[in-house]
Amino acid sequence: MLGWVKITIETKQKDSVCPCCGQLTRKIHDSRYQTIKDFPFMHKKNLLILKKRRYVCACGEKYQCILVDLKSNPIFDILADRKQSHLIDYIKSYSRHERQKVQFFICDMWKQYAELARLFFPNATIIVDKYHFIRQVTWAIENIRKRVQKNMPADLRQTYRLKETFYQICQNRKYSEQRKDFYEWISYAKSQNIEEFKAFITAFRKGAGIIKSPPQLLT
Structure with missing residues (x-):
């Protein structure tokens, strides 16, 4: 297995009981992140980044x-x-x-x-x-990621997914699975109608009859 997959997860916001006064609150003070190693995903090591909320009560007791x-x-x-x-x-x-x-x-x-x-x-x-200090930097980077991802053009976001999927296929050492996944990837890339992929897809389909396996993917 090569590389890492990082998945950010968080629970749904819900009422939390204040340990000082026993009242319910939904007001969030801040969040912290916990890294959890999970089972491999798509032939890559998998990390879950759990976002944990810290709440503030109306009684004003925020910290111990x-x-x-x-x-x-x-x-x-x-x-x-x-x-x-x-x-x-x-x-x-x-x-x-x-x-x-x-x-x-x-x-x-x-x-x-x-x-x-x-x-x-x-x-x-x-x-x-x-x-x-690390927490402040992490928050800043996370906010930048959210802002950029929110404003990212749809074709750029989809191109990134195609690239990641392609590299995952390249890492598969089982030829039968790799060949099947590669042809599915070609069909899916064509369906996205992204201009820069058209020349490659056309060239591949013209040479498909003489190509015995996806070129260089097993090396």
Whole structure:
């Protein structure tokens, strides 16, 4: 098997229960993507890109604050929200001496985290987790893909599908299947009435009587 097929999938939007107040909400805060390896598809390795939504409740509780030990990686505490007043109260539960021993403070790009780090962990180096940069870039690329795909001319979109199908046929090592698929591909390409394919299809049909197999497809 050669190459990869990536398929983006998402579930239908539905009501979600807020863990803080128990109310139902459909308001989306953002989305995250999970990559899942699936069974091969058309002789290619298959990846499913699952789009997972994160909801926002009317009560305003959008986030939890999850605290992780940098060295051993276990979660040692989860705060119900990240309101600044609640965070300050929690941080102050640790002595000044303990806070001064903290060497690294890793967080997302929410500026209040950095402000709290400078105030309460004066000896720590503040680091923004690279995941949050990657996520922003991924969102930008995904939005570009959607915009371009939405405005893509129909013949260009269909040409791309024909190209991908043709390459999949080329990768099939079973001659009988390859020959059958190739002739079906020729018929389908003709039915699309794409100008640039006409000369090739005509040349192929003229030489079909002397061609024993699709030329060079098995190499």
